[in-house]
């Protein structure tokens with residue numbers, strides 16, 4: 228019998244996660260939760276209600292979960308609650324990604340189709356390596372970070388907790404992207420990014436930060 232998994236979230240990110248889980252076939256998906264009362268199934272997967280249902284599901288034998296929510300702070304908060312409830316957060320890894328044998332992964336991580344994680348990189352809990360993103364050798368991607376589709380990180384880059392790298396951005400070697408910072412879509416990072424800052428452009432420069 229396959230282990231049962233519940234998906235937290237029912238938006239676009241959840242659609243991709245469900246697609247990957249269905250194609251790998253390792254888990255039985257019992258349904259999704261949604262805070263927004265959506266009632267439409269996702270590709271045949273039912274919306275079960277909001278997160279109040281999670282303790283009930285756990286008592287019924289659903290011990291695994293995946294948090295399919297793109298917002299880094301929300302994902303972090305939910306992951307803390309899930310641990311209190313006793314859930315084990317699974318990794319969802321597309322069979323069309325490449326992960327080096329020397330790379331290390333935490334838990335609750337999404338690795339989407341076309342993503343590459345090269346030698347000796349470390350991906351911490353709850354991070355998202357989105358579609359076609361490349362994480363080169365010796366990177367460290369800390370917990371709750373999101374590397375959006377098509378980003379390219381050169382060697383020895385460190386992305387600190389909760390940072391968000393927008394679609395198609397690039398980072399030159401050995402730079403540090405500070406915690407809970409935001410790098411705008413298409414930006415090229417050539418200097419370290421400070422914690423809690425927002426940078427955009429080529430080369431990336433600091434703008435306002437309202438979050």
Ligand SMILES: CC(=O)SCCNC(=O)CCNC(=O)[C@H](O)C(C)(C)COP(=O)(O)OP(=O)(O)OC[C@H]1O[C@@H](n2cnc3c(N)ncnc32)[C@H](O)[C@@H]1OP(=O)(O)O
Pocket residue numbers: 297357375376392393394409410411412413414425426427428434435437
């Ligand atoms: C599968 C998925 O969909 S995963 C999700 C992927 N999502 C993304 O990649 C979204 C990335 N988001 C962005 O790039 C956004 O533009 C943000 C977060 C940087 C916007 O931040 P905000 O603070 O709202 O910036 P705002 O829109 O007010 O723009 C401020 C200035 O920065 C500029 N700017 C905003 N984004 C960018 C960017 N990516 N590159 C260059 N300049 C930019 C604006 O033109 C504006 O300049 P101006 O003051 O000269 O007019």
